[in-house]
Amino acid sequence: MTAHRALTVLPVTGLGEVRPGDDLAALLVEATGEDPLRDGDVVVVTQKVVSKAEGRIVALDHDDPAAKRRLIERESRRVLRRRGDLLITETTHGFVCANAGIDLSNVDGGTAALLPVDPDRSARRLRAGIGHRTGAVVAIVVSDTFGRTWRRGVTDVAIGVAGLAGVVDLRGTVDANGRVLEATEVCVADEVAGAAELVMGKASGIPAAIVRGVDPAWLRPSSAATEIVRPPGEDLFR
């Protein structure tokens, strides 16, 4: 694997407020009109605008902790830990995150944004919609903001992908000294999501970015973020 290329990360501005039923692919194509999408671009879109476009918005009184807890439990397979208001749960998709990924910021008052029902399907639809409108073969990452077990601060990760590998397997690849590599699988999709976050900013309302110049070897006709979910039987800390 060689990757002696520069990468560019471009914020997508001017997307405007996204509402249920909006055609997000059309909005993204319009917002990137001045610098059109190209083959091999990875379009990173935050979960929140995908959820808004798909109507995954529910009424919720933000000041009612019991209602919030019921909603979190409904969106989860199981609760792993509780501390005060914070629940670490395994979502119906298998992601382990705080509060089932339910988002109360950047939504209208009295509402909450749930994760997309199937973020990989959301990604595939966006990819097809953009391809249909522009002819460009892009990849899509649907990103969300997760905490980490041992490290402070949140980072953006991939919860849906289309056209980009979730995990790139380097098993059998030989290092610069001719030895077979030990660290075998790199989660490039999460690194791409995090790189995109660096140009978005949590407060500035930029919900998408283009990552241009990723290694073509990571592009796939079909892929899924479910390959990033560590099966419960494999993890060591549940």
Added chain:
Amino acid sequence: MTAHRALTVLPVTGLGEVRPGDDLAALLVEATGEDPLRDGDVVVVTQKVVSKAEGRIVALDHDDPAAKRRLIERESRRVLRRRGDLLITETTHGFVCANAGIDLSNVDGGTAALLPVDPDRSARRLRAGIGHRTGAVVAIVVSDTFGRTWRRGVTDVAIGVAGLAGVVDLRGTVDANGRVLEATEVCVADEVAGAAELVMGKASGIPAAIVRGVDPAWLRPSSAATEIVRPPGEDLFR
């Protein structure tokens, strides 16, 4: 916080093999000579070349599991989990990772690379050395490759920083709808490390990258990756 700017991630090629006692700052300045380092650039350097330059290389028979285990335990405060050959430990720095971060790939046969004794100090020295030679006020991230509890695949994270915040605190920042943000702290240093990994590749022997265009609000006269370490009393899964 606004970040309506493009980010560029540039691989640093031609660094050559790094050896104990080498002046890594001088090597980085030389390798980036054609496109000189600028104020605000973040120079991401992998742990391995920092460890090599600092002489943190020890003899180890890769085929002796007991010797490997003893070395891991010596570099750790405690072992959190074992599974076969894999130990998840808390390093002497407080990082939780596999095998105390000891690296057997891309080193000479019969040796292993330990983590730097104090990666923040390593970062500060590189920053001062580059500033001394070029006059540029850069930031440094020393990166390493860690696994994650719930997600498959490894990603690069920051184990040392100088001049860049580890965690950016958005508490009190208002979202695009005027509501105070809930997700309060973003680990931009880890996202920068991951972005750099995208142009390095594990097998291609590129041990450094420049991340150009990060939000100037994240630059700090003094910072430390130790702020990314979640105190054991705060985490929920130990």
